[in-house]
Amino acid sequence: MEKIGIPVFESRVSPVLDSCNHLLLIDIDQGCEVRRQEISLERTTITERIELFVRWGIDRIICAGVSDLMCKYIAGKNIALISGIAGELEKILDAYICGRLDDACFGMPGTHAGPADQSKQ
Numbered sequence: 800m801e802k803i804g805i806p807v808f809e810s811r812v813s814p815v816l817d818s819c820n821h822l823l824l825i826d827i828d829q830g831c832e833v834r835r836q837e838i839s840l841e842r843t844t845i846t847e848r849i850e851l852f853v854r855w856g857i858d859r860i861i862c863a864g865v866s867d868l869m870c871k872y873i874a875g876k877n878i879a880l881i882s883g884i885a886g887e888l889e890k891i892l893d894a895y896i897c898g899r900l901d902d903a904c905f906g907m908p909g910t911h912a913g914p915a916d917q918s919k920q
Contacts, residue, residue, distance in 0.1 A: 800828045803895070804857045807837065810888055816862040817845060817869050823888065824855060830896055845869050852878055861895060863907055883907045 805812060806819035813819035820841045826834040838855070840848055849872045852860070859879040873880050881900065884891055885907045894900045 800826055800833070801858050802826050802856050804852065804855070804860045805888060805891070806840075806860075806862050807888055812861070812863050812884055812886060812888060812891060814863050816860065816865040816882075817848075824857070825892065827896060832892070832896065845872065849873065849876060852876065861891065861900070 803825050805823045805825070806816050807813055807821050807823045808819065813821070820839065822838045822840055824836050824838060825832055838851075840851070843851065845866075845868065849869070852873070853876050857878055859881065860873065861881045861884050863882065863885050865873075865880065865882050870880060870882075884900065884905050886905055891900065891905060894902060894905055
């Protein structure tokens with residue numbers, strides 16, 4: 800089973816992981832969503848967020864933007880990170896499960912490249 804986290808704002812991916820107020824946790828098993836829950840991150844520091852990500856057992860985070868500092872913290876905890884993703888949460892989740900998250904339509908507006916998977920760097 801894989802656990803992914805997606806920062807959310809209303810029904811979309813939140814613009815910045817560092818300052819989002821809510822994170823959606825999704826458990827995926829054999830290509831199917833089996834559980835989801837939304838967690839509040841209000842009034843948490845970057846280091847507190849990282850500790851929570853580890854405690855919740857997150858394997859991968861899908862986000863729009865993330866600071867270099869947070870990116871380094873996440874990498875240090877062996878959590879995979881896919882950044883540069885924008886759009887409606889349900890479409891992004893479906894694309895991830897189906898292996899289509901690298902489609903240009905999910906990239907941040909104004910960028911020429913697709914999403915960046917920092918776990919490969």
